[in-house]
Amino acid sequence: MTSPAAEATxxxxxxxxxxxxxxRRRAWYDWYAMGFAxxxxxxxxxxxxxxxxxxxxxxxxxxxxxxxxxxxALVVAAAAGLLVLAQTFGPLAIAPAxxxxxxxxxxxxxxxxxxxxxxxxxxxxxxxAVLGMLAxxxxxxxxxxxxxxxxxWLVLAAIGGAGFFTAAVLTAVLAQPSRRQRGxxxxxxxxxxxxxxxxxxxxxxxxxxxxxxxxxxxxISYLTASVLAAVALxxxxxxxxxxxxxxxxxPAGVLRDDSVRAGRTRLAASxxxxxxxxxxxxxxxxxxxxxxxxxxxxxxxxxxxxWPRLSPAFTLAWADWRRLGRRPAPLAVLVASTLAPAxxxxxxxxxxxxxxxAATVLAxxxxxxxxxxxxxxxxxxxxxxxxxxxxDAGAALAxxxxxxxxxxxxxxxxxxxxxVLAxxxxxxxWPALGLVAAPGAAAAALRIAxxxxxxxxxxxxxxxxxxxxxLATRAISALLGVIGCFxxxxxxxxxxxxxxxxxxxxxxxxxxxxxxxxxxxx
Amino acid sequence: xxxxxxxxxxxxxxxxxxxxxxxxxTEPTVVVCGMRLGYGQFVVxxxxxxxxxxxxxxAVTGVNGAGxxxxxxxxxxxxxxxxxxxxxxxxxxxxxxxxxxxxxxxADLPTWYPGxxxxxxxxxxxxxxxxxxxxxxxxxxxxxxxxxVARADAVPLDLSSxxxxxxxxxxxxxxxxxxxxxxxPEQSLDAQFRQELAGLLREGYAxxxxxxxMATHDADFATAAGARRILLAEGRVAAPGLAGPTP
Numbered sequence: 001m002t003s004p005a006a007e008a009t010x011x012x013x014x015x016x017x018x019x020x021x022x023x024r025r026r027a028w029y030d031w032y033a034m035g036f037a038x039x040x041x042x043x044x045x046x047x048x049x050x051x052x053x054x055x056x057x058x059x060x061x062x063x064x065x066x067x068x069x070x071x072x073a074l075v076v077a078a079a080a081g082l083l084v085l086a087q088t089f090g091p092l093a094i095a096p097a098x099x100x101x102x103x104x105x106x107x108x109x110x111x112x113x114x115x116x117x118x119x120x121x122x123x124x125x126x127x128x129a130v131l132g133m134l135a136x137x138x139x140x141x142x143x144x145x146x147x148x149x150x151x152x153w154l155v156l157a158a159i160g161g162a163g164f165f166t167a168a169v170l171t172a173v174l175a176q177p178s179r180r181q182r183g184x185x186x187x188x189x190x191x192x193x194x195x196x197x198x199x200x201x202x203x204x205x206x207x208x209x210x211x212x213x214x215x216x217x218x219x220i221s222y223l224t225a226s227v228l229a230a231v232a233l234x235x236x237x238x239x240x241x242x243x244x245x246x247x248x249x250x251p252a253g254v255l256r257d258d259s260v261r262a263g264r265t266r267l268a269a270s271x272x273x274x275x276x277x278x279x280x281x282x283x284x285x286x287x288x289x290x291x292x293x294x295x296x297x298x299x300x301x302x303x304x305x306x307w308p309r310l311s312p313a314f315t316l317a318w319a320d321w322r323r324l325g326r327r328p329a330p331l332a333v334l335v336a337s338t339l340a341p342a343x344x345x346x347x348x349x350x351x352x353x354x355x356x357x358a359a360t361v362l363a364x365x366x367x368x369x370x371x372x373x374x375x376x377x378x379x380x381x382x383x384x385x386x387x388x389x390x391x392d393a394g395a396a397l398a399x400x401x402x403x404x405x406x407x408x409x410x411x412x413x414x415x416x417x418x419x420v421l422a423x424x425x426x427x428x429x430w431p432a433l434g435l436v437a438a439p440g441a442a443a444a445a446l447r448i449a450x451x452x453x454x455x456x457x458x459x460x461x462x463x464x465x466x467x468x469x470x471l472a473t474r475a476i477s478a479l480l481g482v483i484g485c486f487x488x489x490x491x492x493x494x495x496x497x498x499x500x501x502x503x504x505x506x507x508x509x510x511x512x513x514x515x516x517x518x519x520x521x522x
Numbered sequence: 523x524x525x526x527x528x529x530x531x532x533x534x535x536x537x538x539x540x541x542x543x544x545x546x547x548t549e550p551t552v553v554v555c556g557m558r559l560g561y562g563q564f565v566v567x568x569x570x571x572x573x574x575x576x577x578x579x580x581a582v583t584g585v586n587g588a589g590x591x592x593x594x595x596x597x598x599x600x601x602x603x604x605x606x607x608x609x610x611x612x613x614x615x616x617x618x619x620x621x622x623x624x625x626x627x628x629a630d631l632p633t634w635y636p637g638x639x640x641x642x643x644x645x646x647x648x649x650x651x652x653x654x655x656x657x658x659x660x661x662x663x664x665x666x667x668x669x670x671v672a673r674a675d676a677v678p679l680d681l682s683s684x685x686x687x688x689x690x691x692x693x694x695x696x697x698x699x700x701x702x703x704x705x706x707p708e709q710s711l712d713a714q715f716r717q718e719l720a721g722l723l724r725e726g727y728a729x730x731x732x733x734x735x736m737a738t739h740d741a742d743f744a745t746a747a748g749a750r751r752i753l754l755a756e757g758r759v760a761a762p763g764l765a766g767p768t769p
């Protein structure tokens with residue numbers, strides 16, 4: 001008896017059929033653009049990585065123990081974060097068109113999925129190799145090695161990092177069909193990340209802890225590292241084998257949903273489309289959940305009588321408050337992320353240190369603010385509800401600015417306090433400075449939330465030598481954040497703040513948020 | 523005229539016949555007993571009992587959110603039931619090559635390949651399901667039947683929503699199957715073509731032994747297809763074999 005699968009058309013034939021009918025083949029300028037991008041990326045990456053890798057040849061005294069511990073913690077946290085990111089959007093996914101036409105068919109599923117699995121494995125191995133070498137660079141000054149062994153250590157670190165990270169990502173592939181297993185893996189990665197961040201920050205505060213960790217580094221012999229690399233390689237090979245064995249049984253329903261989501265994510269990320277990214281992230285979250293409906297809150301009568309416009313605007317804005325209350329996990333992540341600037345401050349040295357801390361502070365403030373603008377994202381382009389409630393655009397936007405401003409204020413205050421406690425900043429003014437900088441960050445968060453989705457067919461040509469117009473509109477939101485928080489960011493970069501900084505920040509925050517509300521609501 | 527496409531004409535080097543999924547099964551095409559369906563904590567359908575015979579057309583009706591699409595998704599094995607038993611062509615949905623050779627589903631609009639035309643999408647379906655054995659229509663005839671002659675060489679992204687719906691339905695009939703699951707096939711279709719589609723399902727697909735289960739809100743379409751109507755209400759099968767207006 002001949003099995004049906006054996007008679008079916010091969011996946012290679014199908015791919016050839018589809019590939020040969022592509023509208024446009026790659027021309028020389030496409031290859032030029034790609035080569036240009038690769039070279040540019042390599043130059044930028046080498047500039048960023050030069051400082052950490054310079055520690056490999058540094059003497060132990062050149063890098064304090066706290067810095068080595070914080071650096072290693074940062075690498076571990078980054079690996080855990082990458083794993084969660086990969087797991088959120090797959091990690092095994094095929095092109096949406098393939099999911100529509102090849103998945104629910106008699107084609108050999110192993111053959112359909114082999115290429116995406118290979119891509120996932122290669123990307124994981126590359127990322128893991130870089131992470132492994134970075135971890136080595138962080139611990140480098142404390143490793144017992146002679147200079148002539150440096151390349152061997154690098155090779156071992158790359159193999160170890162690639163092996164362990166590939167095994168982790170493929171474990172996520174194995175867990176992909178089960179919602180429960182996915183949740184467990186995400187929780188484990190979050191725990192590892194939180195522990196690493198805490199260790200990194202604590203190492204800066206308590207030098208004994210940092211010394212204990214670096215003493216551990218000194219006991220890692222060349223032989224131990226070789227064994228670890230071999231174990232990592234074996235783990236990766238085992239994970240690859242298990243994943244390949246699982247391919248024919250990979251559930252079509254899960255793969256179809258994940259592939260469609262990954263396709264949307266790629267599209268949204270390509271155009272920095274935050275509303276679509278949020279929708280992708282939240283779509284699965286709310287489906288299947290039963291929420292306790294509660295009556296819409298009412299303002300006290302005295303307030304309503306005093307400001308008749310306030311009540312409906314407040315009603316409209318309340319959706320964001322309620323959503324936030326129903327999602328404690330992002331809040332917990334936000335609280336944990338307040339440690340990030342301190343960890344960066346502990347791990348990074350050199351001329352880019354101040355700028356990196358300031359960038360982390362701004363990114364955190366914007367992320368906190370956007371958490372309070374989700375409902376705004378959803379109905380930014382639909383004024384129906386606003387008209388229904390009889391709220392004018394200005395009042396609605398002002399009411400909706402309150403939560404992003406509060407969240408940004410809370411995040412900045414805590415993050416700056418942690419920076420002070422960790423010894424990265426000195427003075428008592430920082431928490432207050434965080435409070436007054438929040439409106440500036442809130443204006444940027446509101447603009448990010450209100451940015452209209454980009455229609456790919458209307459975006460204009462992308463060329464290697466010109467900035468796509470859509471990128472400029474997205475960059476303006478970040479620029480608004482930089483302008484709104486400029487005195488704070490400048491002070492963080494310099495490590496000094498005084499009364500003048502406070503006054504300047506207060507004035508700028510009021511101007512930026514007020515100006516944004518005035519112009520955006522017109 | 524509707525034609526049968528023999529394997530010997532279309533299959534590349536088609537070998538001798540092999541048993542198809544559920545071919546030797548004498549029991550009904552679909553048997554559902556006490557099935558419960560839901561998402562997380564939310565139960566959509568409970569205690570669903572349903573039997574569909576070979577060659578039968580069944581229209582599942584119900585208000586929005588009644589669970590029609592979820593039921594179809596479960597029959598295709600894309601969604602797992604919380605409780606109860608489900609048999610499709612003699613065994614639980616297996617999500618393997620033989621199952622997808624026997625079962626076709628048209629639910630959400632598919633994502634189209636940007637470089638393929640209407641005709642090429644249909645050819646792709648036949649290629650992925652070759653060797654072709656059993657009743658189905660060749661690409662040219664489908665293009666004519668589904669009114670896509672003028673747009674046969676256009677890419678689907680250039681079609682209207684109704685034409686895309688026609689194409690996705692045509693794709694389901696471009697390959698043989700024994701069970702066809704359609705989620706609101708009447709969407710975006712004009713009244714005249716709905717009647718033509720109903721006739722095609724009744725006189726072409728079902729008459730050749732295929733079973734159709736479709737979720738629909740169009741009573742006339744269901745009647746024209748000669749469908750037995752099942753009403754889903756309040757999370758249960760409220761009226762099996764209903765013969766009234768469709769919600």
